[in-house]
Amino acid sequence: MANRVFNFNAGPSTLPLDVLKIVQEELLDYRGTGMSIMETSHRAPEFDEVNNQAMLLVKELMGLGDNYHVMFVGGGASTQFAHIPLNFLPKDKTAAYIDTGTWSTKAIKEAQNLGNVHLAGSSKDDGYTFVPKGAEISYPNDVAYLHLTSNNTIKGTQYLDFPDTGNVPLICDMSSDILSHQVDFNKFAMIYAGAQKNLGPSGATLVVLRDDMLEKINDGLPTMFDYRTHAEKKSLFNTPPSFTIYMVKLVLEWIKNQGGLKAIEEVNRKKKDAIYNLINEHPEFFRGPVREDSRSWMNVALRLPSEELEKKLIAEAKDAGFIGLKGHRSVGGVRVSLYNAMTLEGAEKVAEFMDNFRKNN
Numbered sequence: 001m002a003n004r005v006f007n008f009n010a011g012p013s014t015l016p017l018d019v020l021k022i023v024q025e026e027l028l029d030y031r032g033t034g035m036s037i038m039e040t041s042h043r044a045p046e047f048d049e050v051n052n053q054a055m056l057l058v059k060e061l062m063g064l065g066d067n068y069h070v071m072f073v074g075g076g077a078s079t080q081f082a083h084i085p086l087n088f089l090p091k092d093k094t095a096a097y098i099d100t101g102t103w104s105t106k107a108i109k110e111a112q113n114l115g116n117v118h119l120a121g122s123s124k125d126d127g128y129t130f131v132p133k134g135a136e137i138s139y140p141n142d143v144a145y146l147h148l149t150s151n152n153t154i155k156g157t158q159y160l161d162f163p164d165t166g167n168v169p170l171i172c173d174m175s176s177d178i179l180s181h182q183v184d185f186n187k188f189a190m191i192y193a194g195a196q197k198n199l200g201p202s203g204a205t206l207v208v209l210r211d212d213m214l215e216k217i218n219d220g221l222p223t224m225f226d227y228r229t230h231a232e233k234k235s236l237f238n239t240p241p242s243f244t245i246y247m248v249k250l251v252l253e254w255i256k257n258q259g260g261l262k263a264i265e266e267v268n269r270k271k272k273d274a275i276y277n278l279i280n281e282h283p284e285f286f287r288g289p290v291r292e293d294s295r296s297w298m299n300v301a302l303r304l305p306s307e308e309l310e311k312k313l314i315a316e317a318k319d320a321g322f323i324g325l326k327g328h329r330s331v332g333g334v335r336v337s338l339y340n341a342m343t344l345e346g347a348e349k350v351a352e353f354m355d356n357f358r359k360n361n
């Protein structure tokens with residue numbers, strides 16, 4: 001595959017080559033049906049099997065019990081920012097949110113439009129350079145839920161472990177680090193993630209919801225906004241994003257074939273170490289704006305001695321076949337996104353390239 005670049009885009013992002021090859025192979029004639037899965041009815045047995053397999057694999061890889069529902073819905077993770085308070089924030093209650101920048105800030109804004117919000121923790125005053133933990137998090141014990149963002153795609157911070165919330169339902173936006181390392185997923189009342197970073201192409205959002213949450217849903221919601229609709233109909237109340245679900249299923253199978261989350265975590269650890277070693281060994285050239293205990297494994301944020309050097313590195317990297325290293329327009333700098341589908345080879349090669357850039361500049 002001589003013409004494939006190393007793609008460090010933050011999302012949509014690189015996909016496993018093995019998965020793309022299966023898609024290519026099956027595109028015109030899905031398993032003898034004489035048509036693409038894209039052209040297949042979402043009520044057909046072929047799609048039903050894909051959908052069921054995808055749901056089962058999510059549960060299997062996450063180690064979830066039967067008390068969880070798995071759904072694939074449209075609208076992106078951003079729509080969930082509103083659906084969560086619509087469903088789970090009653091008028092007479094307050095929801096707790098942790099503000100770790102950009103995406104969590106947007107989730108908070110949607111909740112504030114719909115009800116009462118308590119800020120349970122924030123790193124805003126420090127430029128979102130860490131994730132609040134332990135005593136940095138506080139909220140009344142009768143809140144409707146606590147919401148946090150596990151990986152902050154733009155700021156480059158991440159929760160690798162999560163607060164114990166007791167009876168308070170814990171809701172997490174895992175859009176940019178879902179299934180990238182081992183987590184006790186059973187401690188969450190709800191997990192959601194846009195597919196386009198770690199799960200597949202854009203178009204579907206994975207929602208994992210614990211059974212008891214269905215009983216807490218506010219009355220009077222439009223059918224499509226009510227999680228019960230999608231839980232009960234296995235995402236088939238209306239036409240789901242079927243092609244994306246098909247690709248998500250293939251990515252989940254790929255994760256399983258790699259050895260599941262334990263094996264994925266091992267590779268991801270080596271990948272992020274390759275990049276963070278640049279900061280650890282040459283802090284005069286590669287500055288890590290993020291506090292060490294909050295460093296993201298998925299999106300490594302770096303600053304160089306000047307913006308000119310950052311531009312130069314990004315341009316030279318592109319010519320060398322490493323694309324997507326530009327930091328988000330809101331923060332600048334360099335960002336190396338290391339989602340599951342990025343190979344260890346890709347991470348090591350880009351680290352070598354960056355180190356050579358340092359020597360030459």
Ligand SMILES: *Cc1c(COP(=O)(O)O)cnc(C)c1O
Nearest residue numbers: 076077078103153173175176194
């Ligand atoms: C990308 C991203 C989103 C937005 O996802 P959409 O599917 O585009 O709405 C939300 N949260 C996090 C953490 C993200 O990385």
